Amino acid sequence: MNKINAVCVYCGSNPGTEPDFLKAATRFGKILAQNDVRLISGGGSGGLMGALAEAVLQHGGAVTGIIPEFLTKREQPRRLAQELIVTHDMHDRKRLMFEHTDAFVALPGGYGTLEVLIEQITWAQLGRHKKPILIANIEGYWDPLLVLIEHMRAIKFVPPPLHVDFLVTENVDDILPMLREAAQKIAAETPMTVPAERL
């Protein structure tokens, strides 16, 4: 796979206190729409998630929302997706998000955002996939996580990065070009080693 047709974005279902986070989400939504890249979202309509989906739709782009049934009340998936997939549980949601996307991007968010981001990095490390993962480090939001992972590497709990690694940028405009470049590099490499159904 060397083309980015769909990007799965993980981010907060509330807006956070920094206006720059909302701006980044809105701007990235516009970029996705203008580049005909489909947004794969968690289906929520609030916070950064909602702002991002709204920006994509406003600029004529496409959105697929994927949400587990028990969260449909809390996160109100309503009209911020042309395509809405309701899943049985969290695991199905993650699996479908994974299958629909060519790359992963983490904007600022809470526990849920951190969880899915770390899970993607783990799956990549276990050899499940080679889809690019990018940490959008807006205003240094993810710095403590980067410190933690560096620390894990330093004391040898994380094997030195081979070709499985994540990308980091502080600039929203760099995200899509970085994903495209990574996807091209990855296309030239070896196939994944662990079939998806084992994870």
Next chain:
Amino acid sequence: MSKIKAVCVYCGSSPGTEPDYVKAAAKLGKSLAENGVRLIYGGGSVGLMGAIADSVIKHGGAVTGIIPEFLMRKERAARQGEMIVTRDMHERKRRMFDMADAFVALPGGIGTLEELVEQLTWAQLGRHQKPVLLANINGFWAPLVDLIDHMQSLGFIHASHRLRYLIVDRIEDALPSLFAHWAKTQPPTAAEQRTIIERL
């Protein structure tokens, strides 16, 4: 009054470069055995995983390893204790959640972090009361604590969802801290537990 019967420990499948981590794993294993608490863990025989399982067994305790079939070679599945082999990672995590009354994170890598963060997320979503404890050996988890504080201060974790994980600096304090927490909270009923697991 029920008591904690089984603790799930997340930790690295490599030993790391700091001998203190291996020591902490061995000490925790000993204290689990001495308190009659079963160890639920990832089933590997290497690294901190191997150190804690060996220690529990050496001190006469009970061990259940839960490992997905495809990791059996990579993490050298242990030949001692009870071993449950699962189809996939997801089933492994569900079985761990189901069997454990509490969770402890020792130092580890990305996989350990993933399981820990997933447990914190499940606790937040399902509001289960099983305690989650960070064994902050030599400050290992300090950056994660910073990250969680940062998420809270920037408004990404609602006060109502705020999850109070437990944290100790000395491994000797881990089990007492879990016991003290357990005495104050209600374990989930069987029906609640089923609902939580169905949604995962």
